[in-house]
Amino acid sequence: RLFENEDIDNSGSIDFREFLQLMRQRWESEAAVMKTAFDTADVDGSGTVSMQELQSTLVDLGYMPTIEVLHEALAKLDDDQSGEISFFEFLRLAPLLRETEGFTQAEIRFFHEVFDEFAEPTNDPAIPAVLAVPYVGPALRKMGIAVTAKVLFTMVDDVDIDGSAVLAFPEFLKLLRIERTAELADCKVAFFRAAQESNMHLDVKETQKVVQSIATALPAAAAQKLVEEAYELHCNGEGLVAFPVFLSLMNRVFEGGRAANRARYGFTALEEAEWKAKFLSYDWDNSGTLAAHEIAKVLADVGRMPKSKEEQQDLKDKIDNAVGEDGEPGILDFQAFLRLMRTIVDEDEVAAHVFKAQQCQDCGFSKVEAKDLERLFYEYSTTGEYLVMNEVTDILTNAMGVTLTQEDTRRLTNVVAHFGEPVGKLGKPGLPFVAFVNLFRLLLDENFKGLGQRAVPVIEVGEEAA
DSSP states (O other): OHHHHHOTTOOSOOOHHHHHHHHHHHHHHHHHHHHHHHHHHOTTOSSEEOHHHHHHHHHHTTOOOOHHHHHHHHHHHOTTOOSSEEHHHHHTHHHHHHHHTTOOHHHHHHHHHHHHHHOBOOSSTTSOOBEEGGGHHHHHHHTTOOOOHHHHHHHHHHHOTTOOSEEOHHHHHHHHHHHHHHHHHHHHHHHHHHHTTTTTOBOHHHHHHHHHHHSTTSOHHHHHHHHHHHHHHHSTTSOOBOHHHHHHHHHHHHHHHHHHHHHTTTOOHHHHHHHHHHHHHHOTTOOSEEOHHHHHHHHHHTTOOOOSHHHHHHHHHHHHHHHOTTSOTTOEEHHHHHHHHHHHHHHHHHHHHHHHHHHHHHTTOOHHHHHHHHHHHHHHOSSSSOBOHHHHHHIIIIISOOOOOHHHHHHHHHHHHHHOEEETTTTEEEBOHHHHHHHHHHHHHHTGGGHHHHHHHHHHHHHHHO
């Protein structure tokens, strides 16, 4: 609407003067919202708000800051060190939260370290390094963040606005904010449900009950300890836990899970158990370590046995890196073995991304069309790993507007069986993304149900809607 107001000649573009006016209107609109929120919080009309009032106001504005973030913000905004915030100090808060995406400086430093480990320099020295999309998953796992391929695609799709397939650090930080917000969403619902009759505060026992309702795997003693520590640190003896304190508490709970993931090098507990079983099955002398010939057996078992001299040297380098400087060369304990497998699995994931992109190109799809196909795949795939027959028909009927006859369905069933592979307990045909791309190419080439005339416009609309 703001753009339409400034685009007086309806040209679909604005000049710099109109752009400045647009930014002025946006700023004034945001300032008006902030002013209303501030005046509502400033109950006594003093022209300032306390930390407690600030917490409630930010929640009303849709932010979910932890108490640590609020303290850092207060230190930057409270110019006169009065412990209270004036409106003009408060007005600087929204840009600050946008800049940090609601993370503490310590968190941002950690995120940047991991980003730098996986990022690559650009051709222009003036432009900072960027993170290629295939490396986003490995970077998140390095942080202890476990996401499915489906969730990862959605998050990247939300922040990679220009479709460049690379993320600058601010975009990566925004992606982490999306992940953190999703993680804390259930916490907000649970807190406000429990606190609705107690002026939006909880006592220690109520807090512990809510924490355990969210983190069901957390032992009662551990939950009690975390709650008591948060109470002592942030509640100043008032006996009640406010929402930002509760968020900080839950962030500590979730950080415990992230730390456990980091200790497993990004593998889930089930995956770690599977690798442990494989490790033990080849530890024939029960030494608790694997030598080079035993490692070779494991890699052959998972289809990663090196063949060429280059591959053998590459594996040796990976083993040396996994062992580290303090270990015995060529000998891996289980932790070193996990590090090795993490490196190999990450490389496989990156290679799969490259292969998918190449297959889309080989099938004649542009980058935009390929992304739209991937968007369709994840939107309709229940597992996020493959499409089964009914999901393929849903794409054709719902997304493409095709009406299928019984004969069409029989034809489609045969094609899905041709391109698919057995999945699930019943072994029915399922289409991984690359197989789905090949299927779609075939249907377009055959002009199946007139798909050749309608597919591209539908994909373009999907791209714009995203």
